[in-house]
Amino acid sequence: MKKYMPREIEPKWQQIWKDRDAYKTGEDPDKPTFYALEMFPYPSGEGLHMGHVRNYSMGDVLARFKRMNGYQVLHPMGADAFGLPAENAAIQRGVNPREWTLANMGKIREEQARLGISYDWDRYVGTCTPEYYRFTQWLFLLFYERGLAYRKKGAVNWCPECATVLANEQVEDGRCWRCDTEVVKKDLEQWYLKITDYADRLLEGLDTLPQWPEKVRAMQRNWIGKSEGTHISFSIPELSDEEVSVFTTRPDTLYGVSYMVLAPEHPLVPRLIKGKPNEGKIRDFMDAMRKETELTRTGSDVEKIGYETGAVARHPLTGEEVPIWVANYVLMDYGTGAVMGVPAHDERDFAFAKKYNLPIRPVIAPEGESTYTSLEEAYTDDGVLVNSGKFDGLANREAITAITEHLGQEDKGGKTVSYRLRDWLISRQRYWGCPIPMVYCDSCGIVPVPKEELPVVLPEDVTFDGRSNPLATSESFVHTTCPSCGGEARRETDTMDTFIDSSWYYLRYIDPHNTEKPFDPEKANRWMPVDDYIGGVEHAVLHLLYSRFVTKVLHDAGMLETDEPFKRLFTLGMVLKDGAKMSKSKGNVVSPMEIIERFGADTARMFILFAAPADGELDWSESGVEGSFRFLNRVWRMVQQHVDTVKAKPAPRIEDGAAKELNRLLHYTVKKVTEDSGERYQFNTAVSAIMELVNGIYAYPEEADRGILAEAVEKTVQMLAPFVPHITEELWQDLGFTSSVHEEPWPSYEEKALVLDEVEIAVQVNGKVRHKAVVPAQADKAAIESMVMNEEKVQGLIEGKTLRKVIVVPGKLVNIVAN
The missing domain is CATH 3.10.20.590 (Ubiquitin-like (UB roll))
Known part of the structure; x- marks a missing residue:
């Protein structure tokens, strides 16, 4: 009997597929389309890990299944190739990050090919190539033209020793990850995209995505953080030209305000403390807060620290003057950077007031009581208003509307909506990213580079010494001429956040060789939205939110009919070993290439698809891999044993009990695998069903009908094809077929055959x-x-x-x- 030799079979079929352009996307207008997409990898030096194998294997099962079901499938791949790791590698190795990145991209492509993934390699894109980032720049200019890209000052992490801006992930315990210098906050002019203009549409759009996991939609809702409430204006007597606005969902407690708190970063603080007794302490406090993270300032167990400014604000309804404080727990990035202190009815305010001996004024009493005098803790339940002027006696829920309306009549506030979402800061002070296509002219100001002059290419004459922005060291890059007046000008040396690159790559796949524009709208409208997007839940917020934002802008610009990029989202679970996430630091990493060398790619795929539900965690086990290899050997022997029977093509005669049972089991398996693979994405139970069918074939009596046996063997190979593509190609050929098993129609089943006698x-x-x-x-x-x-x-x-x-x-x- 012919022996199963994956080391010989797999390279053979991979070469055949390559020579035949087997997975090149067709353009048949009569076929329904299906866009299958997995999140593309970052080309690190380590190559693929098991999480990648799981992701790509699932996407490949889906793509192959859909092709066999008559769909024209788009299944592309690329590399998310810009980013900080490559720049760090360049500094450490003394090479240009382009060399390091392109070498890693080639390595990962080779490993993906060894897995037998059915990608249309002609559509491969690397986000670091000028052919791609030319159109990333083109899209930036589209945003600029539509008033959605702007420049403003913003606080950044600054390392004085390295003279550079650090991303949040580069700050470790308040110090620079590279030189251990204490990091400070510094205000720099940076580029932003107005994602807040789309906050409501991004929120509403979630209701149109029923095929997304609810946990992901909830995470996005929380990130956008829409809150309906009231804005209230407090005037500042000593600054007659200024007011402080606060946002609150509890205007019913307005008469209980006994102090106000500003964030240390609030722009009014320097003016309010000037010449006051606490000026020096507060300035030191402001400097200290610049080094603190959001978590270390706002955690529930973090001590609340504040200082009185010496200034007061005037209550909008009573005219009373209340002291203004600055405190660590108020952040400039949330709301307005100012809060009204109502200690009688807010636990955080109560603790702060107790600590600093501030007045506590109850304004809500329990139902049936005329007052509320307990000051042991904040009263946060519903009740009726007291000590609230003409609003006394109102139920506090009714008072929310009444006081809001009154503020509007007095021009002191009114109903408003607040969002947690902030505009997207895209500036990065590093080399290995997409250059921002803007120049600065002393005569003309900020001038966009004309689209016909794109791409603005990254220069080679840069210095990678770990200090400052390498782009700023390139004289040939920095000095240019103004596109408007022709005079001397300076290029923007910030590059774009890499989330920009990944927020539109799925559109470039559709038309990757277009040299005139990012993509042809007609082609995009044929394929979009992506039918199924598979990846890790860790990208549930930022990447997916930014992609949705970009898609909506392109829709508004008339380039797309859809305004949502991904119809269905499938988030897979992590791959663990010994109960822990695989990582180099834990020493528990298993290389996919080691498994392929020992057992073959089909075994690696079989194990990773069978060992756990697709959306659950998968614990790697050597015995599980060996079990998958044994099963494939069992399938191999089963087919070899019945090759002659299948080639003889006997007509099924389903008359005896054994034939009827095998026929029923076959049709049940086809139905189960069809539903689990194409609808529920429960690949583990689909494989389990095929295993039961294989058991049934092995147990089939020698004397029973050969026709149904031949049909069961043939359809078993067909059903396994999306899961283990190499072995099934070889077995299909052994059974006497000249076509590819992956080009065969998917097996059908009959409901009546499922009925037991x-x-x-x-x-x-x-x-x-x-x-x-x-x-x-x-x-x-x-x-x-x-x-x-x-x-x-x-x-x-x-x-x-x-x-x-x-x-x-x-x-x-x-x-x-x-x-």
């Missing part, structure tokens, strides 16, 4: 199983009772007893009650 049921006497009876599957209760009660064995079981009752559950049991 007979079923085995339990026969109980007084609740204990004493016998098994075989009855017609479609028999009614009366017929079942008659047949069972007339069996000789049953007659013997109740002999000498008085029959009290017979309970029949069709298809399951008969319970005889007798004594």
Whole structure:
């Protein structure tokens, strides 16, 4: 018997597929389309990990399944190739990040090919190539033209020693990851995209995505953070030209305000503290807060620290003056950077007021009480208003509307909506990213580079010494001419956040060789939205939110009919080893290439698809891999054993019991695998069903009908094809077929074949199983009772007893009650 040799079979078929352009996307207008997409990898030096294998194997099953079901499938791949790791590698190795990145891209492509993934390699894109980032720049200019890209000052992490801006992930315990210098906050002019203009549409759009996991939609809702409430204006007597606005969802507590708190970063703070007794302490406090993270300032267990500014604000309704404080727990990036302190009815405010001996004024009393005097803790339940002027006696929920309306009438506030979402900061002070296509001219100001002059290419004459922005060291890049007046100008040396690159790559795949524009709208409208997007849940917020934002802007610009990029989102679980996430630091990483070398790619795919539900965590096990290899060997032997039978093509004669049972099992398996692979994405249960069919074939009697046996063997290979593409190609050829198994139609099933002629049921006497009876599957209760009660064995079981009752559950049991 021919032996299963994956090391020979897999390279053979990978070369055949390559030579035939087997997975090149067709352009048949009569076929339905299906866009299958997995999140593309970052080309690190380590190559693929098991999480990648899981992601790509699932996407490949889906793509192959859809092709066999008559769809024209777009299944592309690329590399998310810009980013900080490549720049760090360049600094460490003394090479240009382009060399390092392109070498890694080639390595990962080779590993993906060894997995047998059915990508259309002609559509491959790397986000670091000028052919791609030319159109990333083109899109930036589109945003600029539509008023969605702007420049403003913003606080950044600054390392004085390295003279550079650090991303949040480069700050470790308040220090620079590279030189251990204490990081400070510094205000720099940076580029932003107005994602807040789309906040409502991004929120509403989530309701149009029923095929997204609810947990992901909830995460996006929380990130956008829409909150309906009231804005209230407090005037500042000593700054007659200024007001402080606060946002609150509890205007019913307005009469209980006894102080106000500003964020240390609030622009009014320097003016309010100037010349005041606490000026020095507050300035030191402001500097200290610039080094703190959001978590270390706002955590529930973090001590609340504040200082009185010496200035006061005037209450908008009572005219009372309340002291203004600055405190660590108020952030400039949330709301307005100012909050009103109502200690009687807010736990955080209560703790702050107790610590600093500030007034606590109850303005809500429990229902039925005329006042509320307990100051042991904040009262946060509903009640009626007290000490609130003309609003006394109102239920506090009614007072929310009444006080909001009154503020509007007095021009002191009104109803408003607040969002947690902030505009997208895209500036990065590093080399290995997409250059921002803007120049600065002393005469003309900020001038965009004309689209016909794109791309603005990254220069080669840069210095990678770990200090400052390498782009700023390139004289040839920095110095240019103004596109408007022709005079001397300076290029923008910030590059774009890499989330920009990944927020539109799925559109470039559709038209990757277009040299005139990012993509042809007609082609995009044929394929978009992506039918199924597969990847890790860690990208649930930023990447997906930014992609949705970009898609909506392109829709508004008339370039796309859809305004949502991904119809269905599937988030897969992590791959673990010994219960922990695989990582180099834990020493528990398993290389996919090691598994392929030992057992073959089909075994790696089989294990990773079978070992756990697709959306659950998968714990790697050597025995599980070996078990998958044994199963493939078992399939191999089964097919080789019946090659002659299949080649003879006998007509099925489903007459005897064994043939009927195998036929039923075959049709059940086809139905199960079809539903689990194409609808539910429960690949593990699909594989399990195929395993049961293989068991059934092995148990099939030698003397039983050969026709149904041949059909079962043939369809087993077809059903396994999306899961293990190499072995099934080889077996299909061995069975005498000249076509590719992946080009065969998917097997069909008949519902009537699933109906059992007979079923085995339990026969109980007084609740204990004493016998098994075989009855017609479609028999009614009366017929079942008659047949069972007339069996000789049953007659013997109740002999000498008085029959009290017979309970029949069709298809399951008969319970005889007798004594």
